[in-house]
Amino acid sequence: MMKDITLGQYFPGNSLLHRIDPRMKLVLTLCFIVLVFLPQNWWGLLTVGLFLLLVIGLSRLPLRLMWRSTKPVLFLVLFTSVLNVLYVHEGVTLWKWGFIHITTGGLQSAAFIAIRIVCLILGSSLLTYTTTPTALTDAIERLLSPLKVIKVNPHELAMMMTIALRFIPTLMEETDKIMSAQKARGADMESGGLVQRVKALIPILIPLFVSSFRRAYDLAMAMECRCYQGGVGRTRMKQLRTALRDWLALLVYLAVGVGIVMLNIYFGKTLK
Amino acid sequence: MAIISVDNLTHTYGAHSPFEKHAIRGVTLDIHKGELLGIIGHTGSGKSTFIQHLNGLLRPNEGRVLLDGVDIWENPKKIRSVRFRVGMVFQYPEHQLFEDTIYKDIAFGPTNMGLSEEEIDRRVRQAAAYVGLDESLLDKSPFDLSGGEKRRAAIAGVMAMEPEVLILDEPTAGLDPRGREQILSMIQDYRRTRGTTVLLVTHSMEDVARVADRVLVMSDGRVAMLDTVEAVFSRAQELEAIGLTVPAVTKTLMLLQRAGVTVDTAAYTVEQATAQILSLLGGDGI
Numbered sequence: 001m002m003k004d005i006t007l008g009q010y011f012p013g014n015s016l017l018h019r020i021d022p023r024m025k026l027v028l029t030l031c032f033i034v035l036v037f038l039p040q041n042w043w044g045l046l047t048v049g050l051f052l053l054l055v056i057g058l059s060r061l062p063l064r065l066m067w068r069s070t071k072p073v074l075f076l077v078l079f080t081s082v083l084n085v086l087y088v089h090e091g092v093t094l095w096k097w098g099f100i101h102i103t104t105g106g107l108q109s110a111a112f113i114a115i116r117i118v119c120l121i122l123g124s125s126l127l128t129y130t131t132t133p134t135a136l137t138d139a140i141e142r143l144l145s146p147l148k149v150i151k152v153n154p155h156e157l158a159m160m161m162t163i164a165l166r167f168i169p170t171l172m173e174e175t176d177k178i179m180s181a182q183k184a185r186g187a188d189m190e191s192g193g194l195v196q197r198v199k200a201l202i203p204i205l206i207p208l209f210v211s212s213f214r215r216a217y218d219l220a221m222a223m224e225c226r227c228y229q230g231g232v233g234r235t236r237m238k239q240l241r242t243a244l245r246d247w248l249a250l251l252v253y254l255a256v257g258v259g260i261v262m263l264n265i266y267f268g269k270t271l272k
Numbered sequence: 273m274a275i276i277s278v279d280n281l282t283h284t285y286g287a288h289s290p291f292e293k294h295a296i297r298g299v300t301l302d303i304h305k306g307e308l309l310g311i312i313g314h315t316g317s318g319k320s321t322f323i324q325h326l327n328g329l330l331r332p333n334e335g336r337v338l339l340d341g342v343d344i345w346e347n348p349k350k351i352r353s354v355r356f357r358v359g360m361v362f363q364y365p366e367h368q369l370f371e372d373t374i375y376k377d378i379a380f381g382p383t384n385m386g387l388s389e390e391e392i393d394r395r396v397r398q399a400a401a402y403v404g405l406d407e408s409l410l411d412k413s414p415f416d417l418s419g420g421e422k423r424r425a426a427i428a429g430v431m432a433m434e435p436e437v438l439i440l441d442e443p444t445a446g447l448d449p450r451g452r453e454q455i456l457s458m459i460q461d462y463r464r465t466r467g468t469t470v471l472l473v474t475h476s477m478e479d480v481a482r483v484a485d486r487v488l489v490m491s492d493g494r495v496a497m498l499d500t501v502e503a504v505f506s507r508a509q510e511l512e513a514i515g516l517t518v519p520a521v522t523k524t525l526m527l528l529q530r531a532g533v534t535v536d537t538a539a540y541t542v543e544q545a546t547a548q549i550l551s552l553l554g555g556d557g558i
Binding site: 182188207 | 324327329352355356359360362363365367368369370380381384385415429430433
C-alpha cells in the first residue's frame with residue numbers, strides 16, 4: 001500500500017547530521033558529490049568510502065534505509081559495470097571469446113565505477129533522510145537569494161517547490177483512495193498486456209487530474225484570502241542560524257578533499 | 273446466519289518504522305445475512321481499515337475474513353470475484369467518476385464482471401432507478417451533474433454489480449439535510465427490495481438510529497460494542513467516554529429522566545420520543 005511510502009524519505013531523528021543547518025547540509029552534499037569524483041586511485045576511493053561510513057554512522061539512521069535507497073539504482077550499477085568490463089581493454093587478458101574480452105583493467109574500472117555510484121547515491125540520500133522537505137526548500141530559497149540580481153525570484157521558486165512537496169502525500173493518498181474505489185468496482189490493474197495495463201490507468205488518472213485541479217483552485221483561493229503576495233516583506237518564524245558545528249563540518253569535508261588530492265598526487269592515476 | 277465472519281483480524285500500517293500504527297487489533301465478529309449494520313467510531317478508530325478488509329482491498333496481517341464460510345484469501349488470484357460479491361462505496365464516491373457519460377460509469381463494474389451487453393444494460397438502468405437518477409441523465413457527463421446527483425450516480429455504479437453485501441462509507445458526508453434524507457431512504461428502499469446485507473459507516477448517531485438493525489462501535493482499532501441499537505444507546509456514558517454521543521432525542525429523554533420525569537430512555541427516534549412525551553402530557557397535550 002502507498003501508505004508505506006513516506007514523504008521525501010525524511011526519517012525523524014536528532015543526530016548530529018539532523019541538527020546541521022540545512023543550508024550547510026546542502027552545500028556539504030554538493031561537496032560530497034565532488035569528493036566522490038575526485039579520487040583517481042583506490043586509496044582515494046577507500047578514503048571516500050570510509051568517510052561515507054563515518055557520516056552514515058553519525059546520522060544514526062537504520063542501515064536498511066541505506067539499502068532502500070540503493071536498491072532502485074542497482075540496475076544502473078550493474079549496467080555500467082557490465083559495459084566497463086566489456087569495453088575497457090587494459091592489463092592482463094583473462095578471457096576472450098568472440099566479442100567478449102575480459103581484462104583485469106576492465107574488472108577494476110567496473111568495480112571502481114560501481115562503488116562510486118553507490119557512494120554517490122548514499123551520500124545524497126543522507127540529505128533527504130535527515131532534512132525535512134520544508135527545511136530543504138527554505139535552504140534552497142536562501143542559497144538562491146543572490147539570483148534576485150538577475151530578476152529571478154527565489155521565493156516563488158521555493159514556494160512552488162514547497163507546494164509541490166506538500167501535495168505529494170496528499171496526491172498519494174488520493175491515488176490510493178481512487179485505486180481502491182476502482183478496484184472495488186473490479187478494475188484489474190495487475191494483469192493483462194501493456195495496452196491493457198495502460199488502459200487500466202485511465203479510471204485512476206482522470207479522477208486524479210480532476211481532483212488536483214480542484215485542490216489547486218482551493219489552495220489559490222485560500223492563499224488569496226490570506227493576502228499572499230509573494231515574498232515581499234515576509235518575515236520568518238524559524239530563522240536559520242549557522243552554528244560552529246556547521247563550519248567545522250565544512251572544514252572536515254574540505255580536509256578530506258585535500259587529502260584525496262594528495263593521495264592522487266602521491267599514488268598517481270591507476271585508472272584511465 | 274453469518275454471511276461474513278471476521279476472525280481475530282489485525283492490521284498494522286508501516287510496520288517496523290517510526291510511523292507504525294496499529295489500525296485494527298484482534299477484531300472478531302459475525303455479520304448476519306440481510307441485516308443493516310451501522311458502524312460508528314470517531315476518526316482513526318479503524319472503521320475504514322476494517323471495512324476494506326471485508327472485500328479484500330487490504331490483506332490482514334493476522335486473522336481471517338470468511339465470506340459464506342470461505343476464507344476470501346484462500347485463492348488470492350480470485351480476490352476480484354470477492355469484490356463483486358461485497359460491493360464497496362467509498363467516502364465521496366463522486367471523486368471516482370471518470371467516464372464521459374453516467375451510463376458508461378455505472379457500467380464500469382458490470383463490464384469488469386464480464387457480463388453480456390443486455391445484462392449490463394438492464395443492471396445500469398435498474399441501478400439508476402434505485403438511486404433515483406432520471407434516464408435522461410444517463411447520457412450526460414458526470415461533470416455536468418449536481419453534487420448530490422454525482423454521489424447517487426457513483427453509488428449506482430456499485431449497486432449495478434448486484435453485490436450480496438453492500439458497504440457504504442459515510443454516504444451522507446458533506447450533503448445537505450435533504451440530500452442525506454434522500455440517500456438514507458434510498459438505501460432502505462434498496463435493501464427492502466433486494467434483501468442485500470448492508471454495512472453503513474457513519475459519524476451520525478441519528479442516521480444509525482434511523483436505519484440500522486445492529487450497531488458496531490469501534491474504538492482504537494477494537495470492537496467496543498456490537499449490539500442492537502437500543503442496547504448500544506442505553507450505554508450512553510460508555511459512548512461518551514470514547515468520544516461519541518447518543519442521538520439528541522435520547523439525550524433529551526435522559527435529561528428528562530434526570531429531572532425526575534418517568535420516561536423510557538431506550539427511545540431513539542423522534543417519533544418514539546414524541547409518543548412518550550405526548551402520553552405524559554395526557555395524550556392530547558399539543
